[in-house]
Amino acid sequence: TNIAKLLDGKALATKIQQELSATITRLQPHIGRPPGLAVLMVGDNPASAAYVRGKERACAKIGMASFGKHFPTQTTQAELEEVIHHLNQDERVDGILVQLPLPNHLDAISLLHQIDPDKDADGLHPVNLGKLVRGEPGLRSCTPAGVMRLLQEYEISLRSKQAVVVGRSILVGKPLALMLLEADATVTIAHSRSQNLAAITKNADILIAAVGRPELITAQMVKPGAVVVDVGINRVTDDSDNSRLVGDVQFESVANVAEFLTPVPGGVGPMTVAMLLQNTVDSYSQRLKTKE
Ligand code: NAP
Numbered sequence: 001t002n003i004a005k006l007l008d009g010k011a012l013a014t015k016i017q018q019e020l021s022a023t024i025t026r027l028q029p030h031i032g033r034p035p036g037l038a039v040l041m042v043g044d045n046p047a048s049a050a051y052v053r054g055k056e057r058a059c060a061k062i063g064m065a066s067f068g069k070h071f072p073t074q075t076t077q078a079e080l081e082e083v084i085h086h087l088n089q090d091e092r093v094d095g096i097l098v099q100l101p102l103p104n105h106l107d108a109i110s111l112l113h114q115i116d117p118d119k120d121a122d123g124l125h126p127v128n129l130g131k132l133v134r135g136e137p138g139l140r141s142c143t144p145a146g147v148m149r150l151l152q153e154y155e156i157s158l159r160s161k162q163a164v165v166v167g168r169s170i171l172v173g174k175p176l177a178l179m180l181l182e183a184d185a186t187v188t189i190a191h192s193r194s195q196n197l198a199a200i201t202k203n204a205d206i207l208i209a210a211v212g213r214p215e216l217i218t219a220q221m222v223k224p225g226a227v228v229v230d231v232g233i234n235r236v237t238d239d240s241d242n243s244r245l246v247g248d249v250q251f252e253s254v255a256n257v258a259e260f261l262t263p264v265p266g267g268v269g270p271m272t273v274a275m276l277l278q279n280t281v282d283s284y285s286q287r288l289k290t291k292e
Contacts, residue, residue: 004254004261005154007229009146012153013270020274020281021062027285028063035284036065037095037121037276038087040080043073043103052099058273064280067093073103080106081114088116094287095121095280100171118286121279124171132178139279144176146271147208147229148183154260156227158183162203166190166217166248167210172231176208197221209248219253228258231268 028034037059041052059066087096096119102108117127123141131138163185167173181187190200198221201207209217210231232248247264255261262268
């Protein structure tokens with residue numbers, strides 16, 4: 001049997017962070033301050049809190065200032081808009097991100113629209129999404145950018161390949177499909193209303209699962225020799241009440257058919273954080289250009 005090679009997002013993310021750290025050391029004397037990232041979190045969703053801690057740790061590690069702000073669940077839309085407005089003006093801040101999901105009484109979309117597109121570290125502002133659609137440079141959303149960077153690192157060519165993205169969220173599936181298209185793949189997007197999913201995925205040279213359904217993609221749905229990227233992060237509990245993380249891909253079986261496969265955890269997850277830092281450093285180095 002063929003055992004797939006792992007696409008090691010954890011190792012690549014570490015390498016990217018070292019490079020970013022060196023870039024910061026080089027630019028800081030010219031800009032006169034470190035880059036700054038502001039992470040806004042509302043309420044106490046434990047998964048969100050863990051993600052935010054991870055992002056703040058990563059900032060500290062590479063010499064980036066973090067302006068984390070944690071708000072109580074009952075914070076109002078107007079209060080958050082005010083905070084975003086201040087961060088937009090704050091010279092020390094290069095990136096702003098709102099940790100999703102937000103409590104139900106808040107309108108996340110409208111908040112994302114308030115962020116200065118040049119400080120939109122998550123690449124979710126409509127201006128940046130529009131630039132992606134047009135193929136113009138701009139801040140790209142972190143998870144899809146992380147997937148693209150991972151494929152590039154392993155020199156996986158996309159040109160003229162059949163790529164299938166399962167999932168069409170604005171966070172992952174839709175922007176990723178556009179990025180694959182930009183790289184000259186022939187792209188199919190599947191979703192919950194697609195018929196005969198297995199027949200679609202079986203055509204994929206590059207198969208991306210961004211669904212949020214534990215182990216939906218099984219070996220029978222994968223073309224032998226395909227590159228399989230698992231974006232899903234699902235917490236499942238087994239019969240003895242032990243909880244663990246699994247992806248949208250059934251790792252054990254798919255590893256016997258795919259040529260390349262991402263692990264969960266340690267695949268796309270760490271790449272998302274690396275791209276967040278990368279976007280912030282990119283905005284930071286723009287400051288130097290506007291100074292010159
Ligand atoms: P989402 O907003 O819930 O979108 C899920 C997508 O999957 C939707 O487009 C949905 O179709 C489609 N779908 C649902 N069930 C399906 C099925 N049975 N067959 C085919 N398509 C189906 O989720 P998301 O934000 O894109 O996230 C997807 C997964 O990635 C989650 O597990 C999430 O935790 C994970 N994630 C990981 C990272 C990371 O850093 N690694 C970042 C973000 C998200 P419809 O549009 O028709 O409803």
